[in-house]
Amino acid sequence: MSDAEEQTGPPITLVEPIDVSKLDSEFRKTIRSMPNGEELMACFACSTCTAACPIANQWDYKPHQLIRMILLGMRDDVLSSKEIWECLTCFQCQERCPQKVRVTDIFFDCKNLAAEEGMIPDNIIGLARELAEKGQLYVVTADWEREDLGLEPEVPGLSANGIREILKTTRTNKIVGGES
Numbered sequence: 001m002s003d004a005e006e007q008t009g010p011p012i013t014l015v016e017p018i019d020v021s022k023l024d025s026e027f028r029k030t031i032r033s034m035p036n037g038e039e040l041m042a043c044f045a046c047s048t049c050t051a052a053c054p055i056a057n058q059w060d061y062k063p064h065q066l067i068r069m070i071l072l073g074m075r076d077d078v079l080s081s082k083e084i085w086e087c088l089t090c091f092q093c094q095e096r097c098p099q100k101v102r103v104t105d106i107f108f109d110c111k112n113l114a115a116e117e118g119m120i121p122d123n124i125i126g127l128a129r130e131l132a133e134k135g136q137l138y139v140v141t142a143d144w145e146r147e148d149l150g151l152e153p154e155v156p157g158l159s160a161n162g163i164r165e166i167l168k169t170t171r172t173n174k175i176v177g178g179e180s
C-alpha cells in the first residue's frame, strides 16, 4: 500500500459486517411512529445529509449511515452511538434532505430513547446537573471572578429556582439525582 493510500484510510461506506441476529425490526417502526419520523422510509441513501454535516468527518457513523442503521433495525448500535450526542443540532442535514427526512429531529428522538434506557454519556449528565444546580449550562463568569470584578454574586435576572422548578416537572431531574 502506498503512503497516499494509507493516509486516505478506508472509504466511509466500508463498515463492519452486520450481525443480523441483533437487528430489531420494530426499531424503525418506533422511530417512524414518533412525530419526526413520518418521512423516514423515504430516505434513498443519497448522503446529502452527510455532505452537509460540518462534523461528519469526525464520526464513525455518518448521518446517512445512522439513518440507514435505523431502517435496518440496528437499535443497539444507534442508541449507544456517541454520534447522536455529538450532533451539533445545526439542522444543515435536515434543511438539505431532498426527501424531507427530519434527520436532526430523528437524532433527538434517538437521544430520548437512549436516555429512557439510561444510556446517557457522563458529560451530558454533567451538563444536566450544572443546569439543575446553577440554572445555566455554561458559567460565563466564575464565582471568584464575579467577586474580583465587584459583580453581584448571582447573575442578574437569572432565576435558578425557576429553572429547578421547571426541571422538577421533567425527567431531567431524575437523571441528575433529584426528585422524580
Ligand code: SF4
Pocket (backbone or CB within 6 Å): 042, 043, 044, 045, 046, 047, 048, 049, 050, 063, 064, 067, 096, 097, 098, 099, 100, 101, 103
Ligand atoms: S439526505 Fe435525506 S434522503 Fe439523503 S441520505 Fe440523508 S436522510 Fe436519506
Ligand code: SF4
Pocket (backbone or CB within 6 Å): 049, 052, 053, 054, 055, 056, 063, 086, 087, 088, 089, 090, 091, 092, 093, 094, 103, 104
Ligand atoms: S444537525 Fe447534527 S447531523 Fe445534522 S448536520 Fe448538524 S451536526 Fe450534522
